[in-house]
């Protein structure tokens with residue numbers, strides 16, 4: 001039973017048998033659960049006899065709905081009753097020709113007009129309130145009509161008309177959809193009036209009266225059963241429809257909420273893109289204007305060397321020490337303009353980028369100028385990046401590739417042991433420092449990908465526009481494609497890709513029409529092609545170094561130090577005196 005004031009949540013279901021509120025509810029048992037029984041786990045219960053819901057509001061909602069849904073069937077039922085009563089007038093010609101005028105008076109002057117009146121009443125607004133009374137009254141008149149007809153016709157013919165009583169009972173219980181109490185009332189009156197009339201007026205034999213009464217009782221039982229199952233069916237059907245409509249409303253509400261959220265998301269994305277574009281324009285203008293300016297009274301900014309995804313690199317000079325430096329001025333990332341994020345930037349900057357190793361560029365300083373312009377000062381390198389070298393001169397010899405790979409691994413091993421992951425190993429971040437043949441390999445941009453934006457994925461040769469674009473993920477380890485936690489092994493994967501590229505002159509996975517996503521998918525699931533496919537006489541040690549470094553599972557890859565050791569062995573073998581040289585060894589040696 002629902003507490004007063006508590007919102008009723010209608011659920012489909014059979015009565016809850018555990019919490020009886022009235023003695024009748026205590027009578028509930030399994031027999032109540034039939035084909036039409038609602039499901040279990042419910043909050044709404046029906047009275048086991050009257051089938052009324054235990055929730056008053058729900059009951060009146062059902063009655064209202066049921067009345068409107070059954071109004072037309074009830075009208076048809078009244079018409080059917082009228083027709084039956086009228087059509088059976090034909091049998092009066094044979095069964096009671098002498099009493100026909102009186103019988104017809106009853107049929108056509110009393111009962112039929114009562115039916116018509118009731119039919120007319122169904123079209124008035126009062127019918128909603130007095131439906132059961134009006135219909136019961138009509139049936140009562142029909143019942144008394146039958147009794148009167150049987151009283152007029154002498155026995156034994158009169159008994160034939162007793163059949164009318166059975167029809168009245170079935171009619172009351174079924175077609176006109178009377179509630180159980182009304183149908184029972186009519187049946188009780190029939191059971192009371194019939195024997196009275198039979199004994200006092202018709203002089204019917206006791207045996208016939210007894211048999212008719214037992215048939216009448218049988219009719220009442222049948223009528224009640226069909227009335228009861230119809231009632232249960234209508235009510236459970238009502239609950240189901242109500243539940244479906246509630247769920248539909250809920251779904252529609254959620255759907256419109258989702259649409260709204262999507263709209264807001266699209267708007268905020270558009271706003272972000274606008275901001276990013278504006279920031280980019282401002283930064284480009286600033287980048288052009290910066291040369292000649294002095295940063296934090298320490299560094300004079302000189303000519304621009306180049307721009308990448310995270311900012312612009314300039315030549316510069318330390319004003320007091322007069323030594324040359326390279327200054328990387330970071331492009332402000334959308335969403336990172338806040339004081340907190342700049343503080344984090346300042347705090348993490350130097351530690352994330354500084355690796356003390358001869359093969360890593362020396363980072364000298366890191367700061368945020370004027371409260372918003374982050375910059376990194378490093379040793380100025382002369383020469384060009386590995387990317388430029390590959391672009392202009394094509395694939396390298398196995399020896400040179402191994403030398404570069406080894407230097408990168410050495411720097412990485414040192415960084416990894418200090419807890420610094422590069423995150424963006426690619427040829428443009430490997431600098432060949434020195435103008436003559438003995439160029440020293442310097443890894444640049446340690447940890448910068450982490451500093452600028454956790455969410456962006458720095459890519460390969462292509463653009464890595466901060467906060468907006470993903471660069472070509474040509475060096476991306478599978479765990480990064482899947483956005484899983486990663487460590488130094490994803491740098492090792494990138495070294496594997498780079499080794500392949502250095503000797504083969506192409507990437508193991510190249511971008512196809514599928515764009516970035518297809519490239520990422522290849523890194524995630526496809527086996528890389530054999531190096532020998534592009535370099536037929538590739539050294540087996542180099543090939544195995546590439547294969548192991550590019551394993552999908554990070555745990556199965558060597559560490560940077562292990563990969564470095566393999567490359568060192570390879571170099572020793574390649575440099576061993578008297579060794580027969582392969583064609584690939586000679587390439588650009």
Ligand SMILES: Nc1ncnc2c1ncn2[C@@H]1O[C@H](COP(=O)(O)OP(=O)(O)OP(=O)(O)O)[C@@H](O)[C@H]1O
Pocket residue numbers: 305306307308309310311312313326361378379380381382384385428429431444445458459464
């Ligand atoms: N310390 C340095 N000395 C001299 N040149 C440098 C130094 N650091 C970077 N450069 C050069 O500056 C240019 C811009 O470098 P930057 O790192 O911004 O771009 P990138 O590596 O192409 O892209 P990304 O932003 O994805 O790393 C490159 O040509 C790079 O070789």
Ligand SMILES: [Mg+2]
Pocket residue numbers: 308428429444445
């Ligand atoms: Mg770079």
